[in-house]
Amino acid sequence: MVIKVKTENEKVHEWLKQQLEDCADIDDRELKAGDKKAKIIYLKSVTDSQIINRFIITPFYETKDTKEFMEYVVSFPAEMEPKDQHEALSQLLKGFVIIFAENKYVAFQAKKMAGSGVTEASAEVNVQGSPDALTENLEVNLNLIRHRYQTANLKVELKVIGSISQSAAGILYDSTKVDNDVLKELKKRLDSIEAEVLITAGELEQELSGRKFHIFPTVVVTERPDRLVKSIEQGKIVVMLDKTKFAIILPSIFQDFFAAMDDRIQLPLVGWFLKGIRYAGLIATLSLPAFYVAFAAYNPEILRVQLTLMIAGSRVPVPYPAVIEVLLMLIMVEFLIEASIRLPKTIGPTATTVGGLILGTAATEAGLVGNVMIILVSAVAITNFVIPINMMNFSVRVLRYAFLLLASLFGLVGIVLGFVGIVVYLSQVRSFGRPYFNILADTNSRKGIS
Template sequence: MSEHSSPSGDLLEEVKGQLSDMSDLEQRNLELDDQQVSLIYIKSLCDSAIINRFIVSPFFAKQDMHLYEEYIVSFPGTVEVKEAEEAVAQMLLGNVGLRFHDGRIFLFEAARVEASPVAASETEVIVQGPSDSFTESIEVNINLIRRRYKSADLKSELKTIGAKSKTQMAILYDEKRVDHGVLQELAERLDQISVDLIQSAAELDKYLASNDLRIFPTTIVTERPDRAVFNLSEGKVIVLVDTAGYAVILPVIFSDFFTAMDDKLQVKPVGWFLKTIRYIGLMLTVMLPSIYVAFTSYNSEVWKIQIALLVAGSRATVPYPSYVEVLFMLFMMECLTEASLRLPKAIGSTATTVGGLILGTAATEAGLVSNIMIILVSVVAISNFVIPLNMMGFTVRILKYVLVFLAAIYGLLGVVGGLVGLIMFLSSLRSFGKPYFRIFALDSLFLPKASRGGKRNG
C-alpha cells in the first residue's frame, strides 16, 4: 500500500513533517517478503533494547502480519492514533509509531527513563529510620510510596502540566481520609497554572501559592518517602512531579516544619524535648539580633549594671551604632552560608570555616565589631540550622532583618510590635483553606470526623 494512497499514509507524512529537522528522528521499514511495517521514533527518548526485543525481533519471528499486529496491540499502553497532534505528543514522551500494511498506526511504549537510583536522603538527614529518598522517575516514586502504604484507599491521579515540557505529575491521597475540599482547591489552582516549563517540585510549589509575595511556605517540599507516607495517613495530599526527586505535601501547618521524621521513633518525652529545642532555636535566631540592638541603643536600663558595663566595654572601639554592627555581621554570615551551599563539597566546608574564623578574629581585633557580637551571630547561625526543613529556615533568615529594622527605629517597642504583627499574620494565614498557625496540633487535624472516630474505635 502506498503511503500517499490512504489517510493513514497522509497522517504518517504529517507526523514526519512536524518532527522534521530533528537529528535524532529515526525512520525505519521492517520488510519480510511482501510484508512491511514502518517505524518512526525519536532515538534519544526511546530505549533501543526495548525496540529490538519487542518490536524488531518478533516481526521476523512471527512471519505473519496478522499475528504480529495482534501481538503489538496486546501490549498494555499500545493505542491506535488517528490525529497527527496526538501522535507527535505521544512520540515526544518516548513512544514508537508503527504503521501496518492495512494503514493503521499504533503507538508502542518504549520510553527510556534516565533517573538516578534510589539513594540516601541528603537534605533531610535523620538519626534513625529509613534513609531512602525520591528519584527523578515518577513511577519509582509512586512505588516507594505504595510499598509503605499498602491500602486500596490510596488513590492516584495523573495530570500533565507545562505547555512545552509536558511534565507528568501524580496526585496521591487516601480516599477515606482526605478532605475533598482540598482536592477541589488543588484542581482549581492547577487549572490556573499556565507556564511553558515545570522542572521541579519546588517550582510547582511556587505556582500553587495563593500569594506571589508570601514569605511563609504553605506546602512542604520533601525528598523523604516516609514523610510523604506519614502525611498521607493524616489525610493530606501528595503531589509528585516527574524528573524531580521531591514531593509536595499539602495542606500543612506551622508545626509541620519543626518535626523531624525520627521524632516519631523516639519515646514521647524525648520527642517533645527535641521539638522544644527547635522552637527555642527559632526564637533565638529570630529575636536575638533585634533584642541586642534594642537593649544596646535604646533600652539599656533593662540590663543589670554588670551586663551593661560589659557590653559598653566590648563596644568601646566600635565606631558606629549597634544596628550597623549587627547588619554587617549578619550579612557576612549570610555570605558564608551561601558560599557553603554553592562551593564544591570538597572545599566548601573548609573554605567557609576558615573564612569565618579569620573574618571574626580580624573584625574584633580591628575594633569593627564587639566580641559579644561574634558570640551572638554564632548563636543565631547555629539556631537557624536546628530547623529540619530548609523551606522554613530560609523564611527565618529573612524575618530577623525585619525585627532588626523595627528595633533600630523604635527599640524594644518595635520588637514587641513586630512579634505581635507576626503572630497576627500567621493566625490569618491559610494553607489550602486550612488554618496555618496551629502549633500544638493533633496528628488527625486534617482527617474527616468519620475517619477520626473510626480510628479511635479501631
C-alpha cells in the same frame, strides 16, 4: 433473553479494577492468540516490565494452548494461588501480576525494587529510620511510596503541567481519609497553571500558593518518602513532579515545618524536648540580633549592670552604631552560608570554616565589631539551622532583618510589635482552607482558602 452469568474469574477481575479505578499506574490488558485468551492486571509502579515480558507475555504466545500456559506459570516458585479476592488485591499491591486464565487466577511475583537510582536524603538528614530519598523519576518515586503504603485506598492521579516542559505531576492520597474539598481545590489550581516550563517542586509550590508575596511557606516541600507516607496516612495530599526529587505535602500547618522524622522514633518525652529546642531556636534566631541592638542603643537599663558594662566595653573601639555592627556581621554570615552551598562539596566546608574563623578574629582585633557580637552571630547561625524544613529556614533568615529594623527604630517595643504582627499574620493564613497557625482551630473550616 439470555442472561450471561459471570464466572468467578470475571467477578474477581472486575472487583480488582473497581478497587484500583483511580490509580493511574494500573495496567489491565488481555492477551489473545487464536483461541487462547488470558487477562493480566498489575501496578506498573511496583512491577518489573522485563519480568512480565520475559516470563508471562512471551511464554503465552509460545505455548500451544491456555492449559499449557497455566501449567507453565504454576511451575514457578514465584507463583501463588490467592485464596480469595482480598488476598489477590494484597499481592497485587506488593508487586505481583494477577493472571486470569482457565477459570482460575494466580499471582505471579514480578516485584520491582527501586534501588539503583535511590540515594540517601541530603536535605533532611535523620539519625534513625530509612535513609532513602526521592529520585527524579516519577515511577521510581511511586515505587517507594507503594512499598511503604500497601492499600488499595492509595489513589494515584496524573496530570500534565507546563505547555512546553510537559511535566507529569502525580497526585497521591488515601481515598478514605482525604478531604475531598481540598482535593477539588488542588485540581482546580493545577488546571489553572499557565506556566510554560515547570520543572521544580519549588516552582509548583509558588503556583499553588495563590499569593505572590508571602513570607511563610504554606506547603511542605520534602525529599523523604517516609514523610510522604506519614502525611498520606494523616489524610493529606502529596503532589510529586517528574524530573525533580522533591514532593509537596498539602495542606500543611505551622508545626509541620518543625517536625523531623526522628521525633516519631524517639521516646515521647524526648520528641517533645527536641520540638521545644527547635521552637526555642526559631525565637532565638529571630530576636537575638534585635535584642542586642535594643539593649545596646535603647534599653540598657533592663540588663544587669555587669552585663550592660560588658556589652558597652566590647563596643568601645567600634566606630559605628550597634545596628550597623549587627547588620555587617549578619550579611557576612549570609555570604558564608551562600558560599558553603555553592562551592564544591570537597572544599566548601573547609573554605567557609577557615573563612569564618579568620573573618571573626580579624574583625574583632581591628575593632570593627565587639567580642559579644561574634558570640551572638555564631549563636544566630547555629539556631537557624535547627529548623528541619529548608523553606521555613530561608523564610526565617529573611524575617530576621525585619526584627532588626524594628529594634533599631523602636527598641524593645519594636521587637514586641514584631512578634505580635507575626502572630496576627499567621492567624489569618490558610493552607488550602486549613488554619495555618492555630493548631487547635476547627480543621473543617473552609473560609479563606489560600
